[in-house]
Amino acid sequence: MMxxxxxxxxxxxxxxxKIYLQQENYQVEEAADGxxxxxKILKNDYDLMILDVMMPLMDGWETIEQVRKVSDLPIILLTAKGAIEDKVQGLSTGADDYLVKPFDAAELIVRVKALLRRAKKANDSDEWLKYxxxxxxxxxxxxxYEGQMINLxxxxxxxxEMFLSHRGKVFSREQLVELIWGMEFTGDDRTVDSHxxxxxxxxxxxxxxKSFVKTVWGIGYKVE
Structure with a gap:
């Protein structure tokens, strides 16, 4: 059980x-602040975290920064703010996705399943890529990179992985959204630019x- x-x-x-997630047979634990x-993350293994932004003691931004030092746990940022600047800040800090309050239960579950599916696909692989x-x-x-660990x-x-697996291929933002997040993703494709x-x-x-990942103007991105 996830x-x-x-x-x-x-x-x-x-x-x-908790009600929404348990209806989908997910095991849920709670925390009242960052x-x-x-x-909890230091002591337990989780498959995903849903994180609010506006909290006392340690807000969502600081929580992401601290968690990213010890884990690549998938994070969905839950925020009452809908401005693109707040979404960009969340993704830049290290969140994998965001959801704006008030949200629809079905959209929440779709995004949770998409992130968990990506994580499972990665864990099932045993390949190496070198370039x-x-x-x-x-x-x-x-x-x-040359013996140094890069935390992503x-x-x-x-x-x-997508770029290195298909070197020379240009991916549009729309293609990357579909391949990385899935067809059900309802966010802005500018999310890609932030990542x-x-x-x-x-x-x-x-x-x-920085030109290792090249911008192909008017189309998208690629690695030569």
Missing amino acids: KILVVDDEKEMRQLL SEAYQ KGITLNLAERSVM TQTEFDLL IKNLREKLHAFGID
Whole structure:
């Protein structure tokens, strides 16, 4: 049974999410703030986390930053803010997806299933990808560059795997949304741009030129 951690300072919201998820046979644990969530993640294994932004003690942004130091756990950011800047900030911080309150139960479940499906697909693989000093271990979902470990989120890893598996192929934003998130994704395809930016910056921090992932103007992205 898949285990999901629900993090929200509002008890009513945690209970609502728990009802939706348990109806789909997910095991659910709760945390009332980011600090409690972080401690739970250090001690337990979860398949996914649903995380609210506006919380006391440790808000969603800080929680993501702390969690990403120890885990590539898939994260859905739950926010009452619908502005594109807030969505971009969430994705830039390390979330894999976002959902704006008030949300529809069916949309929540679709997004949860899409993220879990991607994680399972990755865990079922035992292949390696190597290119220009970069090594992807698809079973462990780890990335090495010249002996140094690069920590990527699940979405960043999926994008890099897609590019390295199809070197030279140009992927449009729409294609990447379909391949990475699935046909059911209802978000803005500018989400792709945020994740590409994060991926470039993380690779660049280890000496890989930002043009490694090339922008093909008017079309999309590729790796030569």
